[in-house]
Amino acid sequence: MVKQRVEGDFIKINEWLRPLSWLYGVVVRIRNWCFDVGILKSKSFAIPVISVGNITVGGSGKTPHVEYLIRLLQDRVRVAVLSRGYKRKSHGYVLAQENTSMPKIGDEPFQMHSKFPNVYVAVCKKRCEGIMRLQEDEETKDVQVILLDDAFQHRYVKPGVNILLVDYHRLIIYDELLPAGRLREPLSGKNRADIVIVTKCPKDLKPMEFRVLTKAMSLYPYQHLYFTTLEYDGVEAMYGEKEKYPLDFLRGKQILLLTGIASPEQIMVDLQSYSSSIIPMIFADHHNYKSCDIDAIKERLEQLGDSCIILTTEKDAARLRSIEELPQKLKDNLYILPIRVKFLLNQEQRFNNRIIQYIRKNQKISL
The missing domain is CATH 3.40.50 (Rossmann fold)
Structure with missing residues (x-):
């Protein structure tokens, strides 16, 4: 029997690996510093780009949240999803077609392509190249919004909205860097997020827990915090x-x-x-x-x-x-x-408005 879980309860720290985590942290901090000071360049795009990702190894609900954005936007604008295509059996840029197989684009892109046939789904390890191909190729040049799946660490792209997902059961504030913990980069990486969503929350999360989590996440005033839970369709x-x-x-x-x-x-x-x-x-x-x-x-x-x-x-x-x-x-x-996400605390409309306002401001279209 699996008992009801509490926040942060799936985290396990391998203390004996902390020295390796320190070395890993040095490398990641140097990389982030290179982007921060402009030695490594982040490219912005005229088209609205929304990134959904995390700073941990393992699932935090990226695909259901990308699908939420697809449902929100697909009847308003021409949407494309760009993913790395993890474990796919292909290379370079691939745009999903009617008969594209799962091994060619990966399981999560295939899932989204099957569910949303009117949305462009493409995979490309080099996200800048993928974004340019989506805008310039004849078959996709009418795209109006690009959703980046799992791109929080891909800093060569500077998205217009950067959404960071944090698993309620693996809160980053209690975790450690790889390999001792599951963090891909230091906790300070969360500061790049415009929106932070604590995912997989229990449906009956108490108001006091919301307040405690909000304080513990220690976000800046420019960052917006939301809470979601899983629903089954x-x-x-x-x-x-x-x-x-x-x-x-x-x-x-x-x-x-x-x-x-x-x-x-x-x-x-x-x-x-x-x-x-x-x-x-x-x-x-x-x-x-x-x-x-x-x-x-x-x-x-x-x-x-x-x-x-x-x-x-x-x-x-x-x-x-x-x-x-x-x-x-x-x-x-x-x-x-099938899994969907649901916003808690009646936050759904506030989140939707924020996304739509960003697109309206950055694209000459009527939503």
């Missing part, structure tokens, strides 16, 4: 008619929770109100499922019996769909749990 059959069911569909069922994401713990906590029998089958983040993994999943499902279903994330579903000849037994029992 029903349950979808992955194959067949791809029917959608309410979450009550899970009641009374055994759930084999299949995940290859960085932080599945909050999902397990949230599902406890629907099922008392949740069996986790956890793989590493961005795990590429192999035939031996599929055999192990099938064997586990057969052990658990007919009342069991397999529940997985959209990111895992993107990778599973790329597997040829998936056993029918798995197809018949595979369901997806």
